[in-house]
Amino acid sequence: MYAKSAATITGLLSSAEALFIKKNYADVTMEDIAEAAGVTKGAAYHHFANKESLYVAMMQSALEEHYALFQTAVASHGTCRERLIRLTRVFLELPREKQDVMKLVRRDINTFKDPVRNQLVRAYQSALPEQIEIIIRDGIQDGELAPADPRLLSWMYVAIVEVILTRYAGRVLDHQNEMLDFVVRLFFNGAGAT
Numbered sequence: 001m002y003a004k005s006a007a008t009i010t011g012l013l014s015s016a017e018a019l020f021i022k023k024n025y026a027d028v029t030m031e032d033i034a035e036a037a038g039v040t041k042g043a044a045y046h047h048f049a050n051k052e053s054l055y056v057a058m059m060q061s062a063l064e065e066h067y068a069l070f071q072t073a074v075a076s077h078g079t080c081r082e083r084l085i086r087l088t089r090v091f092l093e094l095p096r097e098k099q100d101v102m103k104l105v106r107r108d109i110n111t112f113k114d115p116v117r118n119q120l121v122r123a124y125q126s127a128l129p130e131q132i133e134i135i136i137r138d139g140i141q142d143g144e145l146a147p148a149d150p151r152l153l154s155w156m157y158v159a160i161v162e163v164i165l166t167r168y169a170g171r172v173l174d175h176q177n178e179m180l181d182f183v184v185r186l187f188f189n190g191a192g193a194t
Helices: 002-022 030-037 041-047 051-075 080-093 096-111 116-127 129-141 150-164 167-172 176-189
Strands: none
Touching (some): 051 129, 150 167
């Protein structure tokens, strides 16, 4: 019985992720998710009280996966540049849908009120910007980066990565290595001609 419940929950979370990536939060119903997961609407409500609780569980699950992946780069040895390259490469090698999950927090955040809103923001910050901040803080301490606010720099790095995930950037930058080089070069060297 527990295996069946776990499989149902996994199916609901996976289906919710796919639907929320394709459509806005308001345009997805519990019925849509249940149908995509191949379960009854009653089964969906048995595991999740409402669409909001399912969305939060889906986001927390996805962000925990990202956190675990990024921890490898954070915990690794090497320079700030080498560690940021590893972390960014891990992110760029994720399937597009998994990359797109990170965008959902920014897109949907104003749909929710506190404490749910704060819970989602904290999960996102823990999964990505705070991981980058650790690496940047080490880079500042080791003299690889100029003294600056590491949190602000981490958000700037995230913004650069988000830009290269756009369709336009995908047409300009042909492959992952070119995207990775662009992000790292822009972050460390700026956009000025040398």
